[in-house]
Amino acid sequence: MYHKQTRILxxxxxxxxxxxxxxxxxxxxxRGLEYEKGKWSLMGGFVRKNEDFDKGSSRILKxxxxxxxxxxxxxxxxxxxxxxxxxxxxxxxxxxxxxxHQYEEQINTDYHAExxxxxxxxxxxxxxxxxxxxxxxxxxxxxxFHPILFELLPEKFTLPQLQSLFEGIxxxxxxxxxxxxxxxxxxxLIKQKDKDKEGSKKGAYYYKLDKRRYAAxxxxxxxxxxxxxxLK
Amino acid sequence: MYHKQTRILxxxxxxxxxxxxxxxxxxxxxRGLEYEKGKWSLMGGFVRKNEDFDKGSSRILKxxxxxxxxxxxxxxxxxxxxxxxxxxxxxxxxxxxxxxHQYEEQINTDYHAExxxxxxxxxxxxxxxxxxxxxxxxxxxxxxFHPILFELLPEKFTLPQLQSLFEGIxxxxxxxxxxxxxxxxxxxLIKQKDKDKEGSKKGAYYYKLDKRRYAAxxxxxxxxxxxxxxLK
DNA sequence: GCAAAAGTGTTATCACTACACCCATGG
DNA sequence: CCATGGGTGTAGTGATAACACTTTTGC
Numbered sequence: 012m013y014h015k016q017t018r019i020l021x022x023x024x025x026x027x028x029x030x031x032x033x034x035x036x037x038x039x040x041x042r043g044l045e046y047e048k049g050k051w052s053l054m055g056g057f058v059r060k061n062e063d064f065d066k067g068s069s070r071i072l073k074x075x076x077x078x079x080x081x082x083x084x085x086x087x088x089x090x091x092x093x094x095x096x097x098x099x100x101x102x103x104x105x106x107x108x109x110x111x112h113q114y115e116e117q118i119n120t121d122y123h124a125e126x127x128x129x130x131x132x133x134x135x136x137x138x139x140x141x142x143x144x145x146x147x148x149x150x151x152x153x154x155x156f157h158p159i160l161f162e163l164l165p166e167k168f169t170l171p172q173l174q175s176l177f178e179g180i181x182x183x184x185x186x187x188x189x190x191x192x193x194x195x196x197x198x199x200l201i202k203q204k205d206k207d208k209e210g211s212k213k214g215a216y217y218y219k220l221d222k223r224r225y226a227a228x229x230x231x232x233x234x235x236x237x238x239x240x241x242l243k
Numbered sequence: 244m245y246h247k248q249t250r251i252l253x254x255x256x257x258x259x260x261x262x263x264x265x266x267x268x269x270x271x272x273x274r275g276l277e278y279e280k281g282k283w284s285l286m287g288g289f290v291r292k293n294e295d296f297d298k299g300s301s302r303i304l305k306x307x308x309x310x311x312x313x314x315x316x317x318x319x320x321x322x323x324x325x326x327x328x329x330x331x332x333x334x335x336x337x338x339x340x341x342x343x344h345q346y347e348e349q350i351n352t353d354y355h356a357e358x359x360x361x362x363x364x365x366x367x368x369x370x371x372x373x374x375x376x377x378x379x380x381x382x383x384x385x386x387x388f389h390p391i392l393f394e395l396l397p398e399k400f401t402l403p404q405l406q407s408l409f410e411g412i413x414x415x416x417x418x419x420x421x422x423x424x425x426x427x428x429x430x431x432l433i434k435q436k437d438k439d440k441e442g443s444k445k446g447a448y449y450y451k452l453d454k455r456r457y458a459a460x461x462x463x464x465x466x467x468x469x470x471x472x473x474l475k
Numbered sequence: 476g477c478a479a480a481a482g483t484g485t486t487a488t489c490a491c492t493a494c495a496c497c498c499a500t501g502g
Numbered sequence: 503c504c505a506t507g508g509g510t511g512t513a514g515t516g517a518t519a520a521c522a523c524t525t526t527t528g529c
Contacts, residue, residue, distance in 0.1 A: 012330050016289045018250035057248045064322030088320035088335045090296030098244050101253055103320045211507040212500040232474050240464050443480040445526040
């Protein structure tokens with residue numbers, strides 16, 4: 012034992028991004044604990060005695076969404092003294108990427124949770140807005156160079172869907188010809204024979220991820236958006 | 244107060260990188276605490292009761308090096324249950340970038356600290372090697388797109404020094420003509436009239452950072468190395 | 476005068492961007 | 503038949519990478 016040192020509460024908070032084929036959204040819950048009860052917040056919980064961070068964040072995500080095997084990544088550790096007014100609590104934030112339609116099948120209704128369009132979220136407790144902002148930045152940065160956004164898509168998706176996802180994240184419009192060429196050149200996409208007819212009369216071809224190549228290239232540096240130099 | 248929750252020790256560990264004009268180095272200390280006493284480790288300490296993470300990591304860095312105002316950035320929070328065999332301790336790791344010659348003037352000799360070439364470091368306690376590896380990766384990644392390596396250099400430096408720094412970080416050789424052109428094209432460098440005659444007979448011109456532009460471009464995405472797509 | 480390191484230009488290739496028209500279909 | 507969104511090709515431009523010789527000077 013280390014004596015005379017301060018032991019501190021350690022929370023895990025999850026920024027859960029979802030995509031429904033049209034818009035990027037954020038999954039929020041209404042806080043159940045006493046203070047600020049009923050206010051919107053990120054899904055979170057305390058690190059347990061014998062729980063690694065990764066285990067803990069997956070547990071918390073599963074409690075809310077029922078989902079396992081979802082992409083999660085550590086965002087940042089927030090340690091300001093007064094970030095939680097009840098008692099000093101440091102928080103390790105994770106972000107998760109989810110295909111909203113898959114989530115709908117597995118949702119846990121014990122919590123009052125709701126998807127909010129990323130551009131129109133309610134006021135959040137504590138420093139949660141700061142966490143969300145940082146997560147958006149990181150996602151944007153990462154998506155410019157790595158094929159991470161596929162984690163938000165269902166198994167079959169169309170190029171227009173993919174493009175509207177990118178456009179939502181980067182808050183700008185891309186030329187569809189260049190976009191298509193750029194994405195195809197990654198060799199990560201496998202064109203399907205069938206089309207999605209929901210979005211248009213002509214119908215858009217479905218694509219699937221080439222999972223082998225995807226795994227191999229996940230950390231590779233690709234150029235997925237035009238003019239990356241204008242990013243921030 | 245949140246009841247029935249586990250409170251945990253929170254440590255801050257600093258990965259301190261230094262550059263001496265020739266090689267990239269790592270500053271390590273011999274552990275003073277009981278267990279594993281005398282073994283090499285990162286400089287660290289516990290988060291204090293009323294101390295933010297940033298304050299704490301700066302405090303720890305200053306205790307060892309005497310330096311303030313040094314570039315520091317949070318790396319990652321390590322939370323595995325058994326990472327510290329004495330008592331569960333989570334650690335938030337930071338990395339710092341230092342010009343070694345400046346450090347020499349201010350060193351605190353209370354600790355037994357030593358610079359090790361990054362490619363030849365001793366065995367470290369706990370998960371500190373993992374932290375160092377991750378920090379090297381992150382530095383490499385970041386240095387490919389942002390002008391962060393200037394934080395390792397003295398006020399006046401030469402192009403050959405800068406190049407050997409890059410080559411050390413990326414563990415490869417660059418063409419000096421292309422390197423020079425690429426770095427000059429960032430407009431961050433101001434050529435001085437005097438030369439450094441230490442490294443060669445002919446002497447190499449000194450450069451200084453254009454601090455205004457540097458601050459403005461620190462988060463911009465630049466292309467500072469050839470073939471960034473081959474990274475990782 | 477020679478060894479050792481610094482400095483400098485050109486060319487070919489590739490990647491990127493901008494741009495406009497035809498296609499398929501449901502109504 | 504027409505409105506809607508999906509799909510495709512080209513040409514000009516700019517960035518990148520490959521490459522070799524001259525300069526300076528301490529010894």
